[in-house]
Amino acid sequence: MLQAVLxxxxxxxxxxxxxxxxxxxxxxRERSIHLKPSDLEKFIGISSxxxxxxxxxxxxxLESVDSLKALQHRMNLEMLLESGSILIPGILELLKxxxxxxxxxxxxxxxxxxxxxxxxxxYSLERYVDCIVSGEEVARGKPNPDVFLRxxxxxxxxxxACVVIEDSDNGLAAARAAGIRSIGYRNPNSGRQSxxxxxxxxxxxxxxxxxxxxxxxxxxxA
Numbered sequence: 001m002l003q004a005v006l007x008x009x010x011x012x013x014x015x016x017x018x019x020x021x022x023x024x025x026x027x028x029r030e031r032s033i034h035l036k037p038s039d040l041e042k043f044i045g046i047s048s049x050x051x052x053x054x055x056x057x058x059x060x061x062l063e064s065v066d067s068l069k070a071l072q073h074r075m076n077l078e079m080l081l082e083s084g085s086i087l088i089p090g091i092l093e094l095l096k097x098x099x100x101x102x103x104x105x106x107x108x109x110x111x112x113x114x115x116x117x118x119x120x121x122x123y124s125l126e127r128y129v130d131c132i133v134s135g136e137e138v139a140r141g142k143p144n145p146d147v148f149l150r151x152x153x154x155x156x157x158x159x160x161a162c163v164v165i166e167d168s169d170n171g172l173a174a175a176r177a178a179g180i181r182s183i184g185y186r187n188p189n190s191g192r193q194s195x196x197x198x199x200x201x202x203x204x205x206x207x208x209x210x211x212x213x214x215x216x217x218x219x220x221x222a
Contacts, residue, residue, distance in 0.1 A: 002083030002210075002217040003161040004130075005098055006151050006180070008045070009109035010114055011190040012205075013165035014123075015086045016076075017044060018189050023075040024051075024130035027068065033059055034046075041191030047110045047141035048072055077118055087123055087185070090206030095128035098151050101210055106151035108164075110142050110171075131155060143170040145178030152180070163213045165205075172197045181216040183208060 010016045021037050028035055043051040052068040055061065061068065080086075098105055105128060109116055113134040120126055131154045136145035152159050164175035165180040167190045175182040176197050184198030185205055195201050199216055202208055 001159040001161060002103060002163065002214045004104040004152065004155045004163075005213060005214065006106045006108045006148055006162055006164045006175075008121060008164070008166045008168070008171050009107050009111055011044070011088075011187045012165055012185055013088060013091050013107065013125075014080075014119060014188055015088055015187065016080065017167075017187070017191070019079040020072075020076060023072050023079060026075065027071060028055075028059075030061070031061065038191065041193075042067075044191055044193065045110060045142050045166070045170030045174075047135040048112075049135075050141060073112055073115060075205045076115060078086070079119065080115075080122065085123075088185075088205050088206065090208075092123075092128075094205060094208055095125070097210055099128050103210070103213075104130045104157065106131045106133060106155055108147045108151040110147070112136055133219045141176065142168075143173035145174050145180075148174055148178040148180055152178075157203060161217060163216050165208065167193065169193050169195065169197070181220060183212075183216070 007013055016114045021040050024040055048069045054067045107116055108127055116132050116134055133147050133151045135141040135147055138150050152162050159179045162180045164180050166172045167185045167187040170184050172184055181199045184195030184201045188204050
């Protein structure tokens with residue numbers, strides 16, 4: 001029986017991947033590194049620590065990973081607050097439907113807790129979200145399963161009673177590793193994600209219904 005839905009944040013609840021991409025490209029340009037947005041697609045869904053560690057190795061930055069992360073975090077927040085509403089169409093209605101049905105929800109994201117909380121506050125999502133898990137709070141980030149397993153633990157539910165909603169291959173790999181059914185949302189702003197490991201793929205969040213989520217969990221029990 002469906003007991004909880006675990007949401008990714010960037011690209012799933014808010015259409016923020018273009019903002020993050022621009023922040024990273026801007027930081028790189030300031031250091032005379034010129035990449036294309038497509039060069040960053042492989043980093044979608046994983047922690048900024050892993051991304052900046054790889055960048056540091058590739059380009060020999062003298063700055064620490066922590067300082068680069070902090071700079072990106074500040075830019076992400078500034079751009080978020082300046083962008084107006086970037087909620088994914090249908091996401092608020094889905095959260096309301098789950099709340100009415102008594103289904104628990106979590107945001108389980110690779111982003112920092114401060115950033116997740118800023119988004120929750122900006123869009124008044126606290127009434128619909130039962131817990132938050134940041135990639136900073138687990139030993140291993142996506143595509144490892146830790147963030148989703150921790151969210152299920154905090155909600156007091158078994159992984160097989162959950163469904164993950166994700167827009168990235170890294171996030172869907174994490175869901176599969178956690179033994180959790182998943183729906184892949186094909187967000188055109190999330191780059192070339194295959195979503196091949198999703199149990200279902202949707203082109204629009206508004207296509208996700210309570211009955212779809214329940215059927216995914218029931219198919220595990222069967």
